[in-house]
Amino acid sequence: GQSLEQPSEVTAVEGAIVQINCTYQTSGFYGLSWYQQHDGGAPTFLSYNALDGLEETGRFSSFLSRSDSYGYLLLQELQMKDSASYFCAVNRGKLIFGQGTELSVKP
Amino acid sequence: NAGVTQTPKFRVLKTGQSMTLLCAQDMNHEYMYWYRQDPGMGLRLIHYSVGEGTTAKGEVPDGYNVSRLKKQNFLLGLESAAPSQTSVYFCASSYGVAGGNGHNEQFFGPGTRLTVL
Numbered sequence: 001g002q003s004l005e006q007p008s009e010v011t012a013v014e015g016a017i018v019q020i021n022c023t024y025q026t027s028g029f030y031g032l033s034w035y036q037q038h039d040g041g042a043p044t045f046l047s048y049n050a051l052d053g054l055e056e057t058g059r060f061s062s063f064l065s066r067s068d069s070y071g072y073l074l075l076q077e078l079q080m081k082d083s084a085s086y087f088c089a090v091n092r093g094k095l096i097f098g099q100g101t102e103l104s105v106k107p
Numbered sequence: 108n109a110g111v112t113q114t115p116k117f118r119v120l121k122t123g124q125s126m127t128l129l130c131a132q133d134m135n136h137e138y139m140y141w142y143r144q145d146p147g148m149g150l151r152l153i154h155y156s157v158g159e160g161t162t163a164k165g166e167v168p169d170g171y172n173v174s175r176l177k178k179q180n181f182l183l184g185l186e187s188a189a190p191s192q193t194s195v196y197f198c199a200s201s202y203g204v205a206g207g208n209g210h211n212e213q214f215f216g217p218g219t220r221l222t223v224l
Contacts, residue, residue: 008147030204033212040144040195041218042111042197042215042216042217042218043215044215045213045214048212087149091204091211093204094140094152094155094165095150095152095213097149097150097151098149099148099149100147100148100149
């Protein structure tokens with residue numbers, strides 16, 4: 001089987017750094033993706049890790065460790081507009097999504 | 108480019124009624140997907156297509172059918188709607204899938220909010 005676990009909710013203050021973890025139980029996948037969803041709208045792609053290590057895209061970074069079955073999304077210099085749901089997904093040719101983490105950014 | 112569009116945006120059905128959700132993409136993508144999203148849950152794959160004329164089952168295919176007669180369109184059908192199919196339905200498309208040499212970003216439509224009474 002395959003499953004992904006994320007915290008259901010995370011709260012942080014504006015300007016801070018927050019890490020959203022994703023642990024998975026699956027074998028044989030191409031990589032780990034992260035998507036952002038505002039207010040139930042269309043999910044949008046944020047980051048992808050095909051290999052172990054850190055990928056940086058502006059304020060967002062994503063990390064993957066296949067040996068630990070673990071990844072995370074790191075958001076720096078938080079802004080109010082970062083309040084959204086964040087989903088990790090393993091790529092097995094198809095995407096298998098986690099249940100999502102709702103991030104609330106407070107002033 | 109409009110990207111991925113979905114019609115209708117909202118729909119209310121009675122149990123037993125049928126309907127078709129339409130997804131269109133103008134990015135010349137080979138792969139198209141239908142997901143459903145329920146409160147507090149991630150997206151679950153219903154059916155997908157790897158090219159015109161092909162379809163395949165995803166995680167939760169029961170009660171749904173799909174067709175991909177044209178490359179740019181992917182239709183999701185509910186033959187006899189049930190209250191358990193009340194959900195938000197998202198269509199997505201991608202150029203391909205990761206084959207070990209990279210990823211393939213999926214582009215999502217705005218969703219169809221379906222209520223079955």
